[in-house]
Amino acid sequence: MPVSILKSTYKTIQEDLPKLLEKINYEPQKKKVFIKPNLVDALPPSSAVIVHPKLMEALCDFLLSRGVEEIIIGEGTGYFTKQEHFRKLIKATKYTKIEKKFNLEIENLEFADRKTVNWKYGELSLPNYVLDGEHEYINVPKMKTHCQCSVTLAMKNQKGLLLLKDKRNFHKNALHDMIFELSKTVKPDLILMDAISCLEGTGPTENTQTNVKQLNLVLAGRDLIEVDNVAARIMGYDPEEVKHIPKLDNITVIGEQLADVASPFKRPEPYIVMGPIIYHQNEKMCTQCGIAMSKTFRKILFKEELRTRFEQLTEKYPRIDFLLGAGLEEFPEGCVVPVLVGNCTMEFAKSKGIDFCKGCPPNHNDIIEFFFKLLEEEVK
Ligand code: SF4
Known part of the structure; x- marks a missing residue:
């Protein structure tokens, strides 16, 4: 099945989208459509972390113009599972405009x-929408790099269909193979990828606003593995480098050609350095803890009182290592002041006789409080 690539911007996507979908002969076959966008964090569209609402608006307009009678948009993001948090996410991502225009409410898939x-x-456990045969299923990913999976595209976007407990299981068990197996279990009727403004470098929720890469492309296809193969190559990855994407050759590409639009992305680092902090990326840490950490750092950065305390810590300690996720066996080389975050670090903390910040995921305010206890401790 072909994958189509078209140049576009958020200003022109309304006119461009029908042309893109025409290239792969896509017309909705059912009257009811379920759309799964990527809305992983409560960040504005300019962050390039979420699918831009302009693209979602263009897709909904297209579907309605082709006789679709009911549109359901649903997302399941671990950190925003509680309904009041989910509503904050919808507001922050500006999807309230979509709700208003199309008279719908974005559904929290945890409760579907x-x-x-x-x-x-x-x-x-999967939402009925992708199994009942009544709904057309459209997967709408964002093109981004990812610290644990190298890239996060259409296959990985399906993780948002899972219950929170299963998302955690993916990370604790066999993240890459489970994403691959999920792509065999659930197959969308259409994949529409937002590659207009993308995220490069260490992501998906860290360094927002600074890691935006303007690619001005949209991709469409019907096969998850084919679309992800094409997208990964655009980003400068050989699919063999991405553990969850099986490499395919000889994919038919319509429209813009790979060689003309490929533009290597900055790759994610195994750790993030912020002043004295080294924040280690661990494959077994799930997105919920990742988002809690992003919120922690954002709050420290933007609150003057916290910034002052952080500067005091900087003077006190030349290096502080943040460690999260299951499976920790030893401190990283050179680590003197470890900060363990999340219930997954409990066994490791016990084995080392130190404390850890409780929670699954911990609230970012608890992480901040736990972290600043370092100010009261004596330097060893
Ligand atoms: S503690 Fe964090 S990494 Fe561990 S399961 Fe809970 S949310 Fe995931």
Whole structure:
């Protein structure tokens, strides 16, 4: 099945989208459509972390113009599982405009009606929308780099269909193979990728606003693995480098050609350095802890009182290592002041006789409080 690539911007996407979908002969086949965008964090569209609402608006307009009668947009983001947090996410991402224009409410998939299916890893709960045969399923990912998966594209976007407990299981068990297996279990009717403004470098929720890469492209296709192969190559990755994407050759590309639009992305680092802080990226840490950490750092950066305390810490300690996620076995080389965050670090903390910040995920305010306890401790 072909993958189409078209140049576009958020100003022209309304006119461009029908041309893009025409290239792969896409017309909705059902009257009801379920759309799964990527809205992973409560950040504005300019962050390039989320699918831009302009693209979503263009897609909804297109579907309605083709006779679709009901549109459901649903997302499941671990850190924003509680309904009041989910509403904050929808507001921050400016999806309230979509709700207003199309008279709908973005659905929190944690509470969607579900069915259980069998798959390689036992049983998996999925929203009815992607199983009932009544709804056309459209997967709308954002083109981004990712500190644990190298890239996060259409295959990984499907992780948002899972219940929170299953998202955590993915990270604790076999993240890459489970994403791949999920792509065999759930197959969209259409994939529409927002690659207009993208995220490069260490992401997806760190360094927002500074890691935006303007690519001005949209991609469409019907096969997850094909679309992700094409997208990864645009970003300068050989798909063999991305553990969850099986490499495919000889994919038919319509419209812009790969060689003309490929533009290597800055790659994610295994750790982030902020002053004396080294924040280690661990494959077994799930997005919820990642977002809690991003909120922690953002709050320290933007609150003057916290910034002052942070500067005091900087004077006191030349290096502080943040460690999260399951499976920790040893401190990183040169680590003198470790900060362990999340219940997953409990066993490791016990084995080392030190404290850890509790929570699954911990609230960012608790992380801040735990972190600044370092100011009261004596330097060893
Ligand atoms: S503590 Fe953090 S990394 Fe561990 S399961 Fe909970 S949210 Fe995920």
